[in-house]
Amino acid sequence: MAQLILTDEEKAAALWSDLDDAALGALVRSKIALITDTAAQLDRVTTLAAAMLFCCAAAEENATSLEMEVAGLTQAGRAFGDWKVVATRTAPMSGLPRTELIDVRRCRVCGCTDDDCSHCIERTGEACYWVADDLCSACAASLGDPNGKLAQA
Numbered sequence: 001m002a003q004l005i006l007t008d009e010e011k012a013a014a015l016w017s018d019l020d021d022a023a024l025g026a027l028v029r030s031k032i033a034l035i036t037d038t039a040a041q042l043d044r045v046t047t048l049a050a051a052m053l054f055c056c057a058a059a060e061e062n063a064t065s066l067e068m069e070v071a072g073l074t075q076a077g078r079a080f081g082d083w084k085v086v087a088t089r090t091a092p093m094s095g096l097p098r099t100e101l102i103d104v105r106r107c108r109v110c111g112c113t114d115d116d117c118s119h120c121i122e123r124t125g126e127a128c129y130w131v132a133d134d135l136c137s138a139c140a141a142s143l144g145d146p147n148g149k150l151a152q153a
Helices: 021-060 118-124 137-142
Strands: 065-075 078-088 130-132
Touching: 021 065, 021 078, 118 137, 130 137
Parallel strands: none
Antiparallel strands: 065 078
8 A cells, every 4th residue: 555645835734636646646545445444343332233233132132043044135225135134142141130241340249230320329329339359349448448448459
């Protein structure tokens, strides 16, 4: 890929049209490369998101697999044919709640998480926040350590 090196005069140009042809060509090539890379990244993210949604749909149904047939798939006028999409759980959940399968940040005292601090709200009237890796502000305050300094020592 061409490297874009502009002179001071070119850098001071108010409009792209003020650049000479070589500098403008280099600028356009660098922007096209950036757009192409960004589009490829977006395609990967979109594909992963679709796969995650498909897997979550199977999990919500307590299924170990889910199949979907797509007949006559087309995109932007291009035909891609007939497809079968299959999601299969590769490891059993071992009877644990779903939140236990993910490394969830949890307070060592009350057990609150980023997603649920209802116990702290009931006790203090407000949502807690983290003062240490495993200690929420509500519990730190009740332990006489409102800033979590003892927990971090």
